[in-house]
Amino acid sequence: MSELKDYARLCVHTITTKPWSIESAIQEYALQGISGITVWRNALENKNIQHTGHLIREQGLEIVSFCRGGFFPSTELSKRKQAIDDNKRVIDEAAVLGAPLIVLVCGADPGQSLQDSRNQIRDGILEILPHAQSAGIKLAIEPLHPMYAGDRSAINTLKQANDMASEINSGYVGIALDVYHVWWDPDLENEIQRCGSMDKLFAFHICDWKLNTTDLLNDRGLMGEGCIPIRHIRSQVEEAGFNGFIEVEIFSTIYWSQDQKEYLSKIKQAYLHC
Amino acid sequence: MSELKDYARLCVHTITTKPWSIESAIQEYALQGISGITVWRNALENKNIQHTGHLIREQGLEIVSFCRGGFFPSTELSKRKQAIDDNKRVIDEAAVLGAPLIVLVCGADPGQSLQDSRNQIRDGILEILPHAQSAGIKLAIEPLHPMYAGDRSAINTLKQANDMASEINSGYVGIALDVYHVWWDPDLENEIQRCGSMDKLFAFHICDWKLNTTDLLNDRGLMGEGCIPIRHIRSQVEEAGFNGFIEVEIFSTIYWSQDQKEYLSKIKQAYLHC
Numbered sequence: 001m002s003e004l005k006d007y008a009r010l011c012v013h014t015i016t017t018k019p020w021s022i023e024s025a026i027q028e029y030a031l032q033g034i035s036g037i038t039v040w041r042n043a044l045e046n047k048n049i050q051h052t053g054h055l056i057r058e059q060g061l062e063i064v065s066f067c068r069g070g071f072f073p074s075t076e077l078s079k080r081k082q083a084i085d086d087n088k089r090v091i092d093e094a095a096v097l098g099a100p101l102i103v104l105v106c107g108a109d110p111g112q113s114l115q116d117s118r119n120q121i122r123d124g125i126l127e128i129l130p131h132a133q134s135a136g137i138k139l140a141i142e143p144l145h146p147m148y149a150g151d152r153s154a155i156n157t158l159k160q161a162n163d164m165a166s167e168i169n170s171g172y173v174g175i176a177l178d179v180y181h182v183w184w185d186p187d188l189e190n191e192i193q194r195c196g197s198m199d200k201l202f203a204f205h206i207c208d209w210k211l212n213t214t215d216l217l218n219d220r221g222l223m224g225e226g227c228i229p230i231r232h233i234r235s236q237v238e239e240a241g242f243n244g245f246i247e248v249e250i251f252s253t254i255y256w257s258q259d260q261k262e263y264l265s266k267i268k269q270a271y272l273h274c
Numbered sequence: 275m276s277e278l279k280d281y282a283r284l285c286v287h288t289i290t291t292k293p294w295s296i297e298s299a300i301q302e303y304a305l306q307g308i309s310g311i312t313v314w315r316n317a318l319e320n321k322n323i324q325h326t327g328h329l330i331r332e333q334g335l336e337i338v339s340f341c342r343g344g345f346f347p348s349t350e351l352s353k354r355k356q357a358i359d360d361n362k363r364v365i366d367e368a369a370v371l372g373a374p375l376i377v378l379v380c381g382a383d384p385g386q387s388l389q390d391s392r393n394q395i396r397d398g399i400l401e402i403l404p405h406a407q408s409a410g411i412k413l414a415i416e417p418l419h420p421m422y423a424g425d426r427s428a429i430n431t432l433k434q435a436n437d438m439a440s441e442i443n444s445g446y447v448g449i450a451l452d453v454y455h456v457w458w459d460p461d462l463e464n465e466i467q468r469c470g471s472m473d474k475l476f477a478f479h480i481c482d483w484k485l486n487t488t489d490l491l492n493d494r495g496l497m498g499e500g501c502i503p504i505r506h507i508r509s510q511v512e513e514a515g516f517n518g519f520i521e522v523e524i525f526s527t528i529y530w531s532q533d534q535k536e537y538l539s540k541i542k543q544a545y546l547h548c
Binding site: 110113114145149184186209213 | 457459
């Protein structure tokens with residue numbers, strides 16, 4: 001496994017530095033030598049998306065992904081149709097922005113079984129797939145930690161995500177793997193190999209799991225602060241053929257309250273040890 | 275699947291009504307017609323354990339389990355030895371109390387890989403097994419939710435617990451299944467069947483997963499408050515041959531702050547819909 005000696009593969013999610021506007025994020029990432037940016041949809045509210053895409057490329061940043069589509073399941077047909085329409089809009093926005101990939105947080109409806117939600121996720125992806133394909137944009141199923149099975153995602157292991165991507169069987173549908181969600185999984189190594197062998201490792205996200213996590217959503221750790229064997233998982237991902245961007249995605253009320261420039265410097269330091 | 279029409283199979287964990295002393299818990303459970311009690315070790319601090327056992331039986335309550343042993347892994351050999359000694363004391367205490375089963379929260383040390391922790395768990399169980407066997411006390415591996423993989427348990431799915439119990443291959447080692455930890459698992463039904471076919475379904479714990487859980491430890495829901503398909507899981511467990519106590523184990527800062535008699539009434543009402 002290669003050491004990370006520069007920032008050629010470092011991508012930062014705009015949500016990681018949430019207090020910054022998209023313009024500030026672009027400027028500061030570029031100034032600090034970050035190479036890639038994953039744009040969250042909320043950062044584009046009331047913005048000219050095409051102009052924002054130009055701005056990013058002008059600053060020499062590569063757009064890695066657009067976050068996020070998904071949330072397909074619902075007990076109500078009308079809401080499932082709304083989700084399909086919304087996901088098509090996400091694809092359109094990604095196309096205008098110039099993002100090659102959309103991350104899918106698949107969703108779950110607590111009013112029905114997880115299996116029903118899983119079926120609706122598959123059906124939803126199949127329904128938006130032609131739209132994504134004609135826009136030339138890939139879709140990445142992100143397995144979410146089992147603590148989100150209630151209402152965020154019924155896809156909670158890499159095996160499930162691999163099974164679904166394999167069943168859908170399109171070069172446009174693969175996996176976004178986030179160490180936060182999967183590090184505990186005893187099947188992780190096997191499923192990473194399987195994912196790689198299917199050519200479906202589309203994205204790799206990092207952060208850390210703090211031992212005394214105080215919030216299920218917004219208390220993620222900076223790499224090195226917790227117990228995820230990030231380097232070990234990176235080596236598995238790279239042995240499986242992945243050599244793309246390493247994306248830092250940290251939701252943290254603590255870090256969001258700090259000076260974001262200093263925080264970005266900390267991210268860069270921590271990244272080199274991943 | 276049979277309806278729950280009375281409290282013949284209802285067991286309450288002393289931790290569920292944590293504000294009560296063990297004497298109050300015994301008295302109130304008996305008064306309200308609860309049939310079983312699972313005693314937590316903390317409830318016995320500075321108590322005469324033998325006397326407490328008598329008191330429980332005098333009140334007509336059945337002692338279902340003793341909580342808890344485990345926490346085997348450590349990077350340090352001396353701490354692993356301490357854990358073995360402590361688990362033997364837990365067995366001795368369970369014997370004096372008159373409990374037939376000890377629930378194992380297996381432990382994890384974030385300073386080493388999950389696989390190392392898993393190996394140490396297996397070794398630890400094997401080491402205390404003769405002591406348990408000669409005391410006539412069974413040991414139940416409890417798979418814990420993946421959000422506890424950092425430092426509470428490296429056994430995070432029923433499949434892992436089944437694999438370990440199968441490998442150890444003793445009639446004294448089985449599984450304690452808590453819906454809170456496993457409800458999200460796509461393999462759950464298969465693994466419940468497998469567990470039953472091995473005669474290793476030793477205990478069944480219930481509570482609920484609240485959609486807006488605010489604390490990783492002490493914000494469990496009362497049955498019906500969340501999204502766990504408890505009745506569905508109970509039917510699977512019973513189809514797999516389990517007909518023992520249904521144990522209510524709820525850690526909840528919210529409920530602990532309320533009137534415990536009223537809370538116990540709520541538990542009884544909620545139980546009948548499980």
